[in-house]
Amino acid sequence: MKxxxxxxxxxxxxxxxxxxxxxxxxxxxxxxxxxxxxxxxIKEFRAGPFYNLxxxxxxxxxxxxxxxxxxxxxRWRAKPNLVSTILEFYANSQDIIGPKSLPELNAKYAGSxxxxxxxxxxxxxxxxxxxxxxxxxxxxxTSETIQELPCFDxxxxxxxxxxxxxxxxxCKPSGECAxxxxxxxxxxxxxxxxxxxxxxxxxxxRRRAKALRKVVRTxxxxxxxxxxxxxxDAYFAFFCPRDxxxxxxxxxxxxxxxSGLGKTVEKP
Amino acid sequence: MVQSGDVISLxxxxxxxRGNPKATRHRDSSALVASTGDQxxxxxxxxxxxxxxxxxxxxxxxxxxxxxxRSETLARMTMDELYRGxxxxxxxxxTISKLLGNIYDQxxxxxxxxxxxxxxxxxxxxxxxxxxxxxLFYLSKDLGDGFAECIRAVNQxxxxxxxxxxxxxxxxxxxxxxxxxxQRPFVHMDNAVEWVTALEDAGMTIDSPIxxxxxxxxxxxxxxxxxxxxx
Numbered sequence: 056m057k058x059x060x061x062x063x064x065x066x067x068x069x070x071x072x073x074x075x076x077x078x079x080x081x082x083x084x085x086x087x088x089x090x091x092x093x094x095x096x097i098k099e100f101r102a103g104p105f106y107n108l109x110x111x112x113x114x115x116x117x118x119x120x121x122x123x124x125x126x127x128x129x130r131w132r133a134k135p136n137l138v139s140t141i142l143e144f145y146a147n148s149q150d151i152i153g154p155k156s157l158p159e160l161n162a163k164y165a166g167s168x169x170x171x172x173x174x175x176x177x178x179x180x181x182x183x184x185x186x187x188x189x190x191x192x193x194x195x196x197t198s199e200t201i202q203e204l205p206c207f208d209x210x211x212x213x214x215x216x217x218x219x220x221x222x223x224x225x226c227k228p229s230g231e232c233a234x235x236x237x238x239x240x241x242x243x244x245x246x247x248x249x250x251x252x253x254x255x256x257x258x259x260x261r262r263r264a265k266a267l268r269k270v271v272r273t274x275x276x277x278x279x280x281x282x283x284x285x286x287x288d289a290y291f292a293f294f295c296p297r298d299x300x301x302x303x304x305x306x307x308x309x310x311x312x313x314s315g316l317g318k319t320v321e322k323p
Numbered sequence: 324m325v326q327s328g329d330v331i332s333l334x335x336x337x338x339x340x341r342g343n344p345k346a347t348r349h350r351d352s353s354a355l356v357a358s359t360g361d362q363x364x365x366x367x368x369x370x371x372x373x374x375x376x377x378x379x380x381x382x383x384x385x386x387x388x389x390x391x392x393r394s395e396t397l398a399r400m401t402m403d404e405l406y407r408g409x410x411x412x413x414x415x416x417x418t419i420s421k422l423l424g425n426i427y428d429q430x431x432x433x434x435x436x437x438x439x440x441x442x443x444x445x446x447x448x449x450x451x452x453x454x455x456x457x458x459l460f461y462l463s464k465d466l467g468d469g470f471a472e473c474i475r476a477v478n479q480x481x482x483x484x485x486x487x488x489x490x491x492x493x494x495x496x497x498x499x500x501x502x503x504x505x506q507r508p509f510v511h512m513d514n515a516v517e518w519v520t521a522l523e524d525a526g527m528t529i530d531s532p533i534x535x536x537x538x539x540x541x542x543x544x545x546x547x548x549x550x551x552x553x554x
Binding site for chain 2: 067071072073074103104107108110111121124125128129137138140141144145155156157160163164166168173176177178180181182183184185187188191192
């Protein structure tokens with residue numbers, strides 16, 4: 056049976072991306088007889104991509120202006136070309152409700168709604184709806200959801216006064232992290248993954264190596280939510296079942312880790 | 324407690340507007356304020372006087388609370404609005420009801436045309452639908468975010484149907500949304516999301532391309548160089 060162990064990038068492309076990325080994710084999932092999503096991917100999804108898009112929603116509520124939001128995103132992402140593309144598209148967009156008939160509607164109902172007000176409301180609703188739909192569908196992307204994390208609170212995202220709650224909703228382990236005992240059961244694999252992570256020489260690799268060091272060398276130390284998140288791609292290499300392949304768009308980072316443990320990575 | 328005279332179904336209101344003398348009688352369980360069983364007898368107490376066509380926002384909001392749903396409408400009300408007891412005219416319910424009915428009828432026509440593969444007629448019906456939607460969205464602020472989200476999604480979906488004819492299933496899903504809105508215009512966002520998901524599942528595009536662009540911009544691509552962007 057052809058099985059895929061699905062990583063967070065596929066979940067993101069399927070739930071929060073549109074067009075080619077979504078289609079590619081859907082098609083790739085259909086290639087396998089069985090697709091398995093570990094709850095760790097949901098945890099990463101929630102703390103990263105979901106959180107970031109919820110931030111965009113909240114920022115739009117605060118700024119009450121779509122062009123302003125796009126400029127702020129540009130300032131933080133430092134991608135002037137991307138920003139000008141979005142702004143240009145926004146300015147020329149004909150598919151947003153109302154702009155053409157807005158003056159007539161204002162006259163008819165004695166209102167004073169501006170185009171930006173109108174479009175801001177449309178996009179705010181669209182962002183909220185996208186996030187809510189993504190959350191509802193998170194466990195429907197694959198045929199199975201596996202490897203539950205007892206310390207991860209997979210609660211529905213909360214909205215307070217029109218804003219998504221700020222918390223990243225990570226783990227809240229009452230005792231030890233649920234992953235640690237499994238990781239410690241195979242210290243040799245942890246050491247291999249740590250060496251590979253160190254060799255990757257990226258900030259993410261360094262964080263991962265540090266988290267794995269905690270598991271291997273200082274087992275008594277508290278392994279918290281941050282350490283758990285820092286495991287990142289190492290989680291997938293370690294926990295991917297032997298008869299499965301890791302399905303990810305990020306083969307660059309996953310391949311060395313997976314091959315170190317004799318496992319395979321496939322692209323969508 | 325919600326008084327029975329405070330609530331009527333939107334269908335009833337629309338029928339009364341069309342001059343149906345029986346319109347004040349309860350036709351189905353689609354009470355405007357609450358569709359739970361204990362509300363089933365509410366409309367039977369209504370009379371046809373204009374006074375009874377007033378929707379009291381407090382009663383409406385309370386009814387939502389009674390049903391255990393978060394009341395976005397209540398949250399958005401000022402104290403003045405709470406105590407004023409706004410009329411139907413103020414809340415634009417009359418126009419909303421008429422527009423919902425019009426769109427429902429147009430979609431019914433489009434479905435009949437689709438069944439006989441008269442694609443030109445289908446598009447003609449949809450042109451009328453698209454014409455009414457901006458006004459409905461404009462007025463949706465009176466009915467809260469759930470209603471507005473349904474209209475937004477329908478607009479997005481129908482705007483993509485300009486170049487290719489919809490299937491019968493897609494038209495049916497669109498019409499179903501309007502049927503539900505006619506019965507329960509004060510829809511909670513959770514329900515609205517469920518309803519618009521059905522449009523997406525039927526193969527319709529309900530998200531603006533700008534959302535995709537914003538998602539691309541704020542979600543860090545792990546294949547890009549590390550530590551850039553909003554993490």
